[in-house]
Amino acid sequence: MSGDTVSIAISGAGGAGVMTAAQMLLDAAAKAGFYGLMARSSGPQIRGGEVAAFLRLGSRPVECLDDRFDVMVALDWLNVERFAGEIVLDGASVVLCDADAGEAPERIRASGAQLVPLPLQETVKNLPGGRMNMLGLGLLTGLTGLPEDVVGGVVAKGLKKRGQEVLDAGLAGVRAGMALVAASEVPACRLGSSPPAVAPRWNISGNEAAGLGCIRGGIRFVAAYPITPATEILEWLAPSLEKVGGVLVQAEDELASINMIIGGSFGGTPALTATSGPGLALMMESIGLAVASETPIVVIDVMRGGPSTGIPTKSEQSDLNIALYGLHGDAPHIVTAARSIADCQFTAQWSVHLAEQLQVPVIVLTDQSLGQSRAIVDRPADLAFIGRREMPVAGVTGYQRYALTASGVSPMAIPGIPGGEYIADGLEHAVSGRPSSGNEDHSAQLDKRARKLELFDYGDHWADVEGDGPLAIVTLGSCSGPVREACARAKALGIATRLISLRLLAPAQEDRFAKALEGADRVLVVEQTHSKQFYRYLRAHYDLPRDLKVLSRPGPLPIRPGEVFDCIKAWS
Amino acid sequence: MSGDTVSIAISGAGGAGVMTAAQMLLDAAAKAGFYGLMARSSGPQIRGGEVAAFLRLGSRPVECLDDRFDVMVALDWLNVERFAGEIVLDGASVVLCDADAGEAPERIRASGAQLVPLPLQETVKNLPGGRMNMLGLGLLTGLTGLPEDVVGGVVAKGLKKRGQEVLDAGLAGVRAGMALVAASEVPACRLGSSPPAVAPRWNISGNEAAGLGCIRGGIRFVAAYPITPATEILEWLAPSLEKVGGVLVQAEDELASINMIIGGSFGGTPALTATSGPGLALMMESIGLAVASETPIVVIDVMRGGPSTGIPTKSEQSDLNIALYGLHGDAPHIVTAARSIADCQFTAQWSVHLAEQLQVPVIVLTDQSLGQSRAIVDRPADLAFIGRREMPVAGVTGYQRYALTASGVSPMAIPGIPGGEYIADGLEHAVSGRPSSGNEDHSAQLDKRARKLELFDYGDHWADVEGDGPLAIVTLGSCSGPVREACARAKALGIATRLISLRLLAPAQEDRFAKALEGADRVLVVEQTHSKQFYRYLRAHYDLPRDLKVLSRPGPLPIRPGEVFDCIKAWS
Amino acid sequence: MTALAQTPALTAAAYKSDYRPVWCPGCGHYSVLSSLTKALAELGLQRENVAVISGIGCSSRIPAYTSVYGFHSVHGRALPVATGLKVARPDLTVVVAGGDGDGYSIGGNHFLHACRRNVDLTYLVMDNQVYGMTKGQASPTTPADWDRSKLTPHGTGVSPFHPLAVALAAGANFIARCYAGDPNGTARVITEAVRHPGFSMVQILSQCVTYQPSQKEWKTTVRKADVTTTRDAVRAARWLMADDGLSTGVLYIGHRPIYRPELQASCSVDDLESGFVV
Amino acid sequence: MTALAQTPALTAAAYKSDYRPVWCPGCGHYSVLSSLTKALAELGLQRENVAVISGIGCSSRIPAYTSVYGFHSVHGRALPVATGLKVARPDLTVVVAGGDGDGYSIGGNHFLHACRRNVDLTYLVMDNQVYGMTKGQASPTTPADWDRSKLTPHGTGVSPFHPLAVALAAGANFIARCYAGDPNGTARVITEAVRHPGFSMVQILSQCVTYQPSQKEWKTTVRKADVTTTRDAVRAARWLMADDGLSTGVLYIGHRPIYRPELQASCSVDDLESGFVV
Numbered sequence A, B: 001m002s003g004d005t006v007s008i009a010i011s012g013a014g015g016a017g018v019m020t021a022a023q024m025l026l027d028a029a030a031k032a033g034f035y036g037l038m039a040r041s042s043g044p045q046i047r048g049g050e051v052a053a054f055l056r057l058g059s060r061p062v063e064c065l066d067d068r069f070d071v072m073v074a075l076d077w078l079n080v081e082r083f084a085g086e087i088v089l090d091g092a093s094v095v096l097c098d099a100d101a102g103e104a105p106e107r108i109r110a111s112g113a114q115l116v117p118l119p120l121q122e123t124v125k126n127l128p129g130g131r132m133n134m135l136g137l138g139l140l141t142g143l144t145g146l147p148e149d150v151v152g153g154v155v156a157k158g159l160k161k162r163g164q165e166v167l168d169a170g171l172a173g174v175r176a177g178m179a180l181v182a183a184s185e186v187p188a189c190r191l192g193s194s195p196p197a198v199a200p201r202w203n204i205s206g207n208e209a210a211g212l213g214c215i216r217g218g219i220r221f222v223a224a225y226p227i228t229p230a231t232e233i234l235e236w237l238a239p240s241l242e243k244v245g246g247v248l249v250q251a252e253d254e255l256a257s258i259n260m261i262i263g264g265s266f267g268g269t270p271a272l273t274a275t276s277g278p279g280l281a282l283m284m285e286s287i288g289l290a291v292a293s294e295t296p297i298v299v300i301d302v303m304r305g306g307p308s309t310g311i312p313t314k315s316e317q318s319d320l321n322i323a324l325y326g327l328h329g330d331a332p333h334i335v336t337a338a339r340s341i342a343d344c345q346f347t348a349q350w351s352v353h354l355a356e357q358l359q360v361p362v363i364v365l366t367d368q369s370l371g372q373s374r375a376i377v378d379r380p381a382d383l384a385f386i387g388r389r390e391m392p393v394a395g396v397t398g399y400q401r402y403a404l405t406a407s408g409v410s411p412m413a414i415p416g417i418p419g420g421e422y423i424a425d426g427l428e429h430a431v432s433g434r435p436s437s438g439n440e441d442h443s444a445q446l447d448k449r450a451r452k453l454e455l456f457d458y459g460d461h462w463a464d465v466e467g468d469g470p471l472a473i474v475t476l477g478s479c480s481g482p483v484r485e486a487c488a489r490a491k492a493l494g495i496a497t498r499l500i501s502l503r504l505l506a507p508a509q510e511d512r513f514a515k516a517l518e519g520a521d522r523v524l525v526v527e528q529t530h531s532k533q534f535y536r537y538l539r540a541h542y543d544l545p546r547d548l549k550v551l552s553r554p555g556p557l558p559i560r561p562g563e564v565f566d567c568i569k570a571w572s
Numbered sequence C, D: 001m002t003a004l005a006q007t008p009a010l011t012a013a014a015y016k017s018d019y020r021p022v023w024c025p026g027c028g029h030y031s032v033l034s035s036l037t038k039a040l041a042e043l044g045l046q047r048e049n050v051a052v053i054s055g056i057g058c059s060s061r062i063p064a065y066t067s068v069y070g071f072h073s074v075h076g077r078a079l080p081v082a083t084g085l086k087v088a089r090p091d092l093t094v095v096v097a098g099g100d101g102d103g104y105s106i107g108g109n110h111f112l113h114a115c116r117r118n119v120d121l122t123y124l125v126m127d128n129q130v131y132g133m134t135k136g137q138a139s140p141t142t143p144a145d146w147d148r149s150k151l152t153p154h155g156t157g158v159s160p161f162h163p164l165a166v167a168l169a170a171g172a173n174f175i176a177r178c179y180a181g182d183p184n185g186t187a188r189v190i191t192e193a194v195r196h197p198g199f200s201m202v203q204i205l206s207q208c209v210t211y212q213p214s215q216k217e218w219k220t221t222v223r224k225a226d227v228t229t230t231r232d233a234v235r236a237a238r239w240l241m242a243d244d245g246l247s248t249g250v251l252y253i254g255h256r257p258i259y260r261p262e263l264q265a266s267c268s269v270d271d272l273e274s275g276f277v278v
């Protein structure tokens, strides 16, 4: 137990129901007033291979997994070595496993964890319709001390569609698991007292949160092509959009989806697509069209391991380069990054607002570890960000779509507005939209498109800045959770740090960054890439102190709070 | 006349034969032993609109246009204002125009150039079958003092296919033009004495030079989709490849072309495609496949004005970002840039060599101003760069395609080699090629792919470094010509500079760059982009002195030597 | 939009902008522009309720020469842009226009799926069997032995693409061929195509006088098809497989359902949140 | 390659690698793998002279389970990779394999142009009418009323793509349908397809037991086509337009010329330079 949280890993064969048990445990913890996070990992088999669920539960909001696990429940040993890097165990860990499943794999034994073989299979066999995963849920109910009735309620809700017999067997399994724990010598691993829930909490994944943020921001048209790990955004959006009068079109490919949303947005409907690295790469040409034609669109990129098809089911932050720089020509656009599961909603909603306000494509970066994990969070505050486009009035005369305004933003006519007729163009153009290859027009339009992004006031949302220590830790996205936790650990040791987690990556905010860095003499950059993409980007745009270190590692293993903390400690 | 060169602009309606006359003038100058450069510009009409040719002739190699023109020949005034920014005239310029074509446009008159109206139309009318452009050629023959017989020879060669009558009319036109000049008060604008031609010279465009370099490097398979301004590379390659046992396939789109060359290269044939910004954008996903699968390919990007469709017929260097950073995931690859028309050959050939040696995609940057201009150059020295791939021997046992070697380069089997059978993969893989999402395999392969580029010795070809002054001018591509000329002008004034023109943009050469910069205390970066892409890249990767200026402008107007020189002077 | 009766009818000329086309004198695309504006006048549409969407090519320049809304997008992507627009704004009349290169080469996948999806769009392909804009390379509809491009010095060696046969196989429901040399006939077909619900495929033979000068012969070789419009796909297939590509007319009208999602809200955004509450 | 007689014939098993497929138990793709290796054995090809090229999808994983050369490329691009390989290396036997999503959705344009170009490739589309790899979304061949994907909660509302009709219209010269439940029959068709010069299109009904469990019924509903192979495109078109997608067999063999550029040098690289000499 690290501080006030309990970390639990559950592993087993795909068919064993690991994910169901884990989800029920998370739900039960939430019902009991706890916060929590749940991530998952699976092997290459499409179905039926090995799978593992990682939970971290606690009495305060949880933004990342811990360095290690307090408890591992191994429903069987199927290819469990595949998760060796992910399931970090040590002498203080407890591993509950089946007494009849044979010897634990070498890596588990070598960890020094306390192995507790229990008669799992045997118990299940003796329960009519008994299932391993319900037994596992019972073990964890017993270990964590979650109230039996709460767990029972969650099980009832989850299994009631499947009939009374299944439900009864499930509840019997839970009770049997609790009994096994009670009868054993296993050291308990109790969750503290649950904090009073001031307001209803949510159980939400990053992908769902991103979808919700988009709809809240005004998105009503989505076109997309399925891709891991972005598909759940679409799966949530399709039925949800329908309910609020919008629509999702499944396109034939990413070239179609990006261009469909450009068409939808040209028609006045705030529009979005979501994808991952390979799909984003295919969209770059047309994101450039949105830049040149000043058509607002939002593109969510749920990053996975790269390059190429890479590691589709694992997390990495290595699409930073393409998001920032992947357009041909001088093509100013906005890039944002969500820094937690809950923040996927904030960042997505803000991004819709920015796209519409500035008539520009916004690329929103999240990643697999945010998108496909679930968290128990406080209901997010209502945000005032709504996409609002400046438009000419009906019957306008002498309308010029690309007029050179002081702000750089020109009123955008929407089909249906008489007098606003114009041709949107990806060719360089005069203020009217008429194609022009002239030097003056090119310069004026390039200036205008850059100016509108530079002059806009992004307010405090550009970054989270916390603390004012002399060591600044600059990070982004899903690394923010581990960094924040490392800073807290450092603070507990009396080491003052400051965290700068960027939500707005482009355009760069030189002044704000300089201000955030004032008084800091050292910088630690934390990111999850192989080639230090974030560090290079910071160098290119910001003045950094000479005293600088970079903690950068590719996926698939997440950056752990302990790693960051070690860096801080070693440097203090 | 600036120094030892003469600069000439010819303009007229598309049908007037401006380009034919200009090409003949360049040919004649070459035959007479001079060097020269010819660029062109035209309006938006597909055919029959206004067009202008820009020539610069001299007794030393010419790498860029001059700041201004000595002579302009206006066959008519059709939309000549469109070229105002390009045809810079001043009080020392002479403009020959038709006495009957009406008043010269305001911009021309305002330039202060000496206007010389001549009875052009009238003269042509009196010549049976006479054509304006041949008369113009005659004017310029007279003005420059090129030998009549040499010009006559070129005209004869050019027109002989069209019959004796046309030829005679052409020659008569030239003579009439010479006579008009001789009879007028026009100040002569003579080319100096022609230098002795030690070896045969070439008349070549940048696009042709790039094509030749590729074939010399070993390219035998090309797949491509036409796009301005890269099409001439393909037009030269298609018949040429056929002669040397290769082939060009016109693909259905850029997605097809990039993947076709990956297939061709997988089969062991060095393979290439050529495109421009929008096409490059479409190729990015699959360039990533070449990175991950370690398949050598070469992609030439002839840059044009961006973003989006932008300005297809004009030059800019704004694809730098996408070339360097446009791949998703951590995807190390090579980016080179050709710094002159002749250097298109060197850089292309070297790039093929690097691609094959390092089993990596190489993006070669050239631009419209190099690709579509012609120059008279000394025949390039023969280069030893040939693509050579490390391969396993037939009958190899236990072959591992992605073996972890010290150099990072693993022998690549080619279909047909028994024992070498393997599956190339864009999924992350183990050394065998078998898909793997494991942490160790991912790290090992990422390291390997980065290592092979980092450890390779690129020799002196990474950049041209000239001079050792305290002011270093760092530039790339087609800006190198104007910078070199500006440095020469500065030297003439006693200002010592040093030129660093990068041929190898990625991977960055930190040590070499630091060495090249030793002793320089100021840096001027010169590039043709709007958002200072090159400067940002340099900042991201190199340590630069605090004393730094950037001369950066978008297209379509080229960077002129005088602009660079002014910067140097103002800073000295 | 509801006050249709009150707004005065516009002449064909009123649908033209005052920009001078970049096209070569004699290019077939001029006639297509005329036919399109005639059809819009005939349909009595208000300018603000029409959008012309194109890709890149000489033909794709057409939106700028009209006075309605439009999008000159990127090469090959006119159909998805138009699809997004029409699905999001079903009240608009959306015409898609472009070339054979744009539509059948780089845009081929969207062509297939637009035929299949059957969104209410009218697609005008100004087919000149060549890439005009990039100065004369072979397109999918170029004859296999056409050897005037340096990229294919012995001809393409590939049988030309048969756009209408593919459209039919892909599920298109309105299939027609016109000729730019007959602007009134073309205007009539465009009018019919716009009125047809769902995706309408209109191939327009539109000569490129610069790179395919032999297309001037179309004046004498193109003729009306010797069949009347069929509603039988098998019959249409048989006819199209044997067709020489030079007969004009509305060749097929089918009856597949159109794709037009409802855009009716049934709950508020706040209601969506309930799914997340613990 | 010339010493064919001396090299020993290989069994089907010798064309399999020892990697365990990622596929679900019961997935049709296992049978396709068997059929492919049987065909390679029947054809007596040396492993080093065969390449299997794929895109991305469950089906596209197939190359790794063979012991020949191969390329597991990116989603939708198997055909261009294979085209480049075969044009550059006409001596190799090149088989392309993938799914319905890979081939008809994202890869649709290459499918059209591969049919047309007629390079000597054999294309095996393992059609399960779903995106298996991404956990069950509708593909182009999915029935319009299939509502089991959250992306299309009321079904796609779009008529399914008819790959063989499109292949024919696009110019394919060898058109066949097989069923994974008949591995020997499939092996025979693959053998014939590889022997056929030019592009061969082989649709293989290959059930996705996980996301399209009703495809288990194919066992009873799939049957041999009630026609014999025709060489008449019009007849094939008529037949295909009326086909229900469940009959198997080699349905059409045409006779268009194949695309196979000569790779014979006629001059040296130095000779190319003469064109530039002043």
Ligand SMILES: Cc1ncc(C[n+]2csc(CCOP(=O)(O)OP(=O)(O)O)c2C)c(N)n1
Residues within 6 Å of the ligand: B225, B226, B227, B228, B254, B278, B279, B282, B309, C056, C057, C058, C059, C060, C074, C075, C098, C099, C100, C101, C102, C103, C126, C128, C130, C131, C132, C133, C134, C139, C208
């Ligand atoms: C991605 C991309 N690739 C290539 C081009 C170059 N390009 C512009 S137009 C064109 C072909 C146009 O042919 P078509 O559509 O038939 O129109 P036409 O000019 O013949 O009317 C090409 C290849 C481009 N603009 N973008």
Ligand SMILES: Cc1ncc(C[n+]2csc(CCOP(=O)(O)OP(=O)(O)O)c2C)c(N)n1
Residues within 6 Å of the ligand: A225, A226, A227, A228, A254, A278, A279, A282, A309, D056, D057, D058, D059, D060, D074, D075, D098, D099, D100, D101, D102, D103, D126, D128, D130, D131, D132, D133, D134, D139, D208
């Ligand atoms: C550019 C890109 N877009 C999307 C994906 C995600 N993706 C992987 S496989 C697949 C569909 C596979 O379906 P199919 O080809 O029918 O194969 P199956 O799994 O059904 O055998 C998709 C959409 C991807 N890998 N790359």
Ligand code: SF4
Residues within 6 Å of the ligand: B046, B047, C022, C023, C024, C026, C027, C028, C029, C058, C059, C128, C132, C133, C207, C208, C209, C210, C211
């Ligand atoms: S090149 Fe051909 S298609 Fe283009 S404008 Fe000229 S005639 Fe028309």
Ligand code: SF4
Residues within 6 Å of the ligand: A046, A047, D022, D023, D024, D026, D027, D028, D029, D058, D059, D128, D132, D133, D207, D208, D209, D210, D211
């Ligand atoms: S998901 Fe479907 S296609 Fe994929 S392996 Fe499983 S059964 Fe086969």
Ligand SMILES: [Mg+2]
Residues within 6 Å of the ligand: C057, C099, C100, C101, C126, C127, C128, C129, C130, C131, C132, C139
């Ligand atoms: Mg065309």
Ligand SMILES: [Mg+2]
Residues within 6 Å of the ligand: D057, D099, D100, D101, D126, D127, D128, D129, D130, D131, D132, D139
């Ligand atoms: Mg499938």
